[in-house]
Amino acid sequence: MVHFVGAGSGAKDLITVRGMNLLKNADVIIYAGSLVNPELLEYAEDSCEIYNSAYMTLEEIIDVIKTADSENKDIVRLHTGDSSIYGAIREQIEQLNSYDISWDICPGVSSFLAAAAAAGCEYTVPGISQSLIITRMEGRTPVPEKEKMRELAGHNTSMAVFLSSGLTKELQDELLTGGYSEDTPCAICYKVSWPDEKIIMTTIKNLHNDMVSNSIAKTALILVGDFLGRKYNNSKLYDASFTTEYRK
Structure with a gap:
């Protein structure tokens, strides 16, 4: 199983609780080393295999995943921020689908x-x-x-x-x-x-x-x-003259 995890914007404690737990339980982590804070890898167990994708091609990343998946290992593909924004996950997902490898996505703080x-x-x-x-x-x-x-x-x-x-x-x-x-x-x-x-x-x-x-x-x-800038207007949400479902 491959978990695409959004690492958050940088700070170690800005990853989601779900993302942190996936890192803790991972057997293999492939992380975007050019952008992801390496402190996040401290959540991983000492036995976890860690790969820096900054030095890898798509084919090399998929090869690592295929080998790990064949050994029933839990894999985290750790992307910076949220993987849905400039994360290049689509090309990886298409490859995983072609090999019948299961995956899911854990969102992150962009x-x-x-x-x-x-x-x-x-x-x-x-x-x-x-x-x-x-x-x-x-x-x-x-x-x-x-x-x-x-x-x-x-x-x-x-x-x-x-x-x-x-x-x-x-x-x-x-x-x-x-x-x-x-x-x-x-x-x-x-x-x-x-x-x-x-x-x-x-x-x-x-x-x-x-x-x-x-x-x-x-x-x-x-x-x-x-x-x-300095210009702004108050919203209607808390305006005393604005009726809502909860406030008449």
């Missing part, structure tokens, strides 16, 4: 959630933004034409930009071309929930310069939108 917590913000502020776009800049991995950054920027809503720390000059240009103003607030969220976490509040105009001046070129999530 970095876009940890980033909002660290920045002390809410993505869906009434009257400001009611939608969140999770996306990335086009780099070596292409994006569909309708999902180019400038197209998405036209919505002027809340945005969490993954995997784009090395492309902030291009990101800045695309956001402005798409319709955001130069003074739109941004947050550079570097290694959120890790000991060396940094949250840098800036604007689109200063985004690239602030990345360079802070020597950040990877492992940062970039938040964009007016939800980070």
Whole structure:
């Protein structure tokens, strides 16, 4: 059995209880070593076999799983954050299905959630933004034409930009071309929930310069939108004049 486990955003104690227990009971762990906090491996038993997938191809990962599964071992495939976001699990699942290997998924705390917590913000502020776009800049991995950054920027809503720390000059240009103003607030969220976490509040105009001046070129999530600013409106949820099923 293979358990795809979301490791959380970084901190050892931000994995779910279910995920922690799966690590404790695992016979084999294959973890995304370039991003997953190695402290999470401390939950594993000393006898557990551990593989770092940063050095492995898809075929090598599947080979390890096939061997372990044939020996009735419990396998954890440990991904950063939540595996549903840029986790590359679909290609693994298709392979597992072709070999009749059982699997399930344990969700994790994505970095876009940890980033909002660290920045002390809410993505869906009434009257400001009611939608969140999770996306990335086009780099070596292409994006569909309708999902180019400038197209998405036209919505002027809340945005969490993954995997784009090395492309902030291009990101800045695309956001402005798409319709955001130069003074739109941004947050550079570097290694959120890790000991060396940094949250840098800036604007689109200063985004690239602030990345360079802070020597950040990877492992940062970039938040964009007016939800980070000073404007806000109270919700109707607790408005005394707003009737609900529970409050007349």
